[in-house]
Amino acid sequence: MQRVSIFTTDIGGARSEPFVHGDTTFVFGQLTCEGPVQLVEGSPRAFVDWLLDDCSGLELTRRLRADERMKHAHITIMLDSDDAEDRRRALAAGADDYAVGPLDRQAMLDRVLAQFGVDRDAAGERQLSLGDLTVNIGSEQARWNGERIVLRPNEFRVLRFLAENPNRIFSREELIAALGKAGDPEYLRTVDVWIKRLRAGLRDVGAHELLRTVHGKGYVLDTP
Template sequence: MNARIAVVEDEEALSVLLRYNLEAEGYIVDTIMRGDEADIRLKEIVPDLLILDWMLPGLSGVELCRRLRTRPETERLPIIMLTARGEESERVRGLSVGADDYVVKPFSTPELMARVRAMLRRVRPEKISTLLNAGDIDLDRETHRVRRLGREVKLGPTEFKLLEFFMQSPGRVFSREQLLDGVWGRDIYVDERTVDVHVGRLRKAINRGRQRDPIRTVRGAGYALDENFSASSKAARPGAASLASARDSLVE
């Protein structure tokens, strides 16, 4: 599982605990200590799920939640709110400003992890699926194997992560900075030119002969997995032509 989860929590011990448990389940985790900083960061990169504390310095979790629901890019962002306020009126208030779930401190960590999995399964099933497909490319997250038209493609660990990142959002254009954050992570310094090198290696590995290049370069913007690749490539899978002919003959 490679869903990105943002944790906005000002209690350092709890923030570290959450990060440890989430990363142990395979998630990419960003931790933020202040509400106002989270407001800025979430404009740059939208995670797949947000764990948000109620009481935060700079900007309260309730106000941050309200703001996120007014923005098109975060209006559907899954939000689990953490709070020491257990009264029914406070739970209602948290849900009314847009939180999807509500967990009262102190809480059971296994229960919170189960809620995270359940929410991602409901709203972003592709993030927890072990198999990804785009056109004639199949990627298995568990075995770390990639096949194109049945041929196994040998990829290095970085190229595998890069392809997986693209396949999660076909058609979306990612800047080099976004690819660095999504594939390498914020805690590692890598020059943006490194992205070009690894995209080149990925292209060399997955493209053979006259096979169509599924990775689209957008001048001045970045890279994307071509959104038209899936439809056009499926028609090129072995047997697709004969199946189409058989279907047409049945229609006639």
């Protein structure tokens, strides 16, 4: 079962229930002016409001195109009205499409499914590099200085998310939300197990100093 992220700047929409279509699960996530707050999976889609509290939809679109995680995402800007000049500006900023908003869960899904499979994204081939650390998204493998880091799927997802957001402290709650497990209190205890296993995998290849615990705050992956 593959997963595809649908990100939206609408808080209510970001809390929508996942949708299963064939062998694909579409999961919703929140998009802020700083970018996605959850793990980016599959060939992502983004629905961006024209006006936001901290930036404009045009500026956020430009930021997404510069973000390695989202530069190939299919981006739809939600206009306040069907204005020809606003449509032109949206496409010039890097959007793929536009719509007069707001769009509810079903409307977003209709648009995603209508063009699903016509992807610009090569997410399966994407590779992150941080010094001697490489994280291959498609094969779900990580290496330190060429040596494979042996990890289970959940530990790999934690490492991938931290590698996509280096030098930033994440609490257990934030990690759980980022991995799409929010709402299940059992996972708050499980995240400690994931971190322990991830730390063991890093230690086996001599990269134990990458992952740091910040007392009372959470965990951070330091740039090598």
